[in-house]
Amino acid sequence: MPELPEVETVRRGLAPAMEGSRLERLELRRADLRFPFPANFAGQTETHDILALGRRAKYLLIDLDNGKTIIAHLGMSGSYRVENDTATTTPGDFHIPRGQLSQHDHVIFHLSRNGERCRVIYNDPRRFGFMKLVERAALEDDPSFFSLGPEPTGNTLDADFLASRFAGKTQAIKSALLDQRNIAGLGNIYVCEALWRARLSPFRAAGHLVTAKGKPAAGLQRLVPAIRNVIAEAIDAGGSTLRDHRKTDGTLGYFQHAFSVYDRTGTACRHQDCNGTITRAVQSGRSTFYCPACQKG
Template structure:
């Protein structure tokens, strides 16, 4: 599933085409994706201007001139592509290439606007249909079931060692499971949790309560982990962004930046920490693969 850096990269790729554009027509080609589309989905979107295109955790958010917010989630296999009469672009930096078969094009937004070429469309493609779209009034967005209870973003100042320690104090679960809990940190997924724990030198098997002292204050481990999370996400976003700016195929499709993972999907290879002689291992935690170096992650 695309994680926060990939979703942010998609947002940045869609922003030039969508932000400020008017939705002149919507093609809804099936009644549902993972969930049914909202009632009068096409009618509520047609004629609206996309005031801003944002992101919260792994959700894309299109603020509309009506005061509604179009909520979009990519699920396991969803992707967007931007088509103009001259080009076809697939915004995003994914570990696995996205599908381009028109048979799985489920929603098409036809756009017009000052910065949007005539004939521009944004197409949502999703072979497995695990993605979804919803609508919510902006004033009530924080109460929506998708967003109520979400933890702080790893890209902002709201995530600090004290916040992380308070959320993990006396928790009996593993560090890996705690960081995947969206109520603790919003937007982290399997790939970047593994990468951040490697940078912090912390084992995914360690108890989450290690981030707090007995009194609930942040431990040194919490300080290290917050820095590692911030740096991991920032580096991944920057890498995805550079692929959007720097490399475009002759047919207009974006080059895919294959992230240089330090541990994720590198089972059996040497640890990349300088001076470490360890080998990356894979274990399964709650049905998910965790990659780590048992030599330098304690």
């Protein structure tokens, strides 16, 4: 599933085409994706201007001038294409390649701005994505959001906040970081990378990173900037991809070349003072990549 940097890359790629445009027609080529589309979805959104394109965790937010917001999730295989009469672009760089076959084009936003027209096409072979429509004023009360933790890029995330969430927990720190109630938008790739940077064992109990007085221990103090930095670097690089997906400017996202542990089983640890080897394990059904020599904290 795309992680926060990939979704942010998609948002940035779509914004020039969508923000300030009028949604002339919303073409729905089926009745549902993962869930049925909202009742009268097209009727509630057509002929309205798109004020802004935002993101919360792994969700895209399309704000309309009628006070409503389209919440869109990419699921496992969703992607967008921007088409006009002369070009086609696919915003976002993904670890798993995205589809292009027209039979999987399920939603088409027909847009116009200053006499120019384009189409934003949502393609989803596995149909695990979804779209729903909510009142912007009630966005944080929506079930998708009301239990989400702070963004890893926001000022709310700090070591004291995580200490309050982790105190007394026997849950492994990696699992705690993947819990969206603690931090919104973190996924498997970037959790593995952040734990390596902070030299923390993914198997260590989250509560062990909190002192008896409820304060963040040294490892937790290292972890917060590690999370912030790895997410910021991935966003700057345009998301992660191991294949040939392209951003709107035609360049590849190269953060995957900076992976220090993810999918690097059997290679040397990149910490200069470590002679360890990257190892793969399975935690809660997911692959964990780490260096057992230096991730002991």
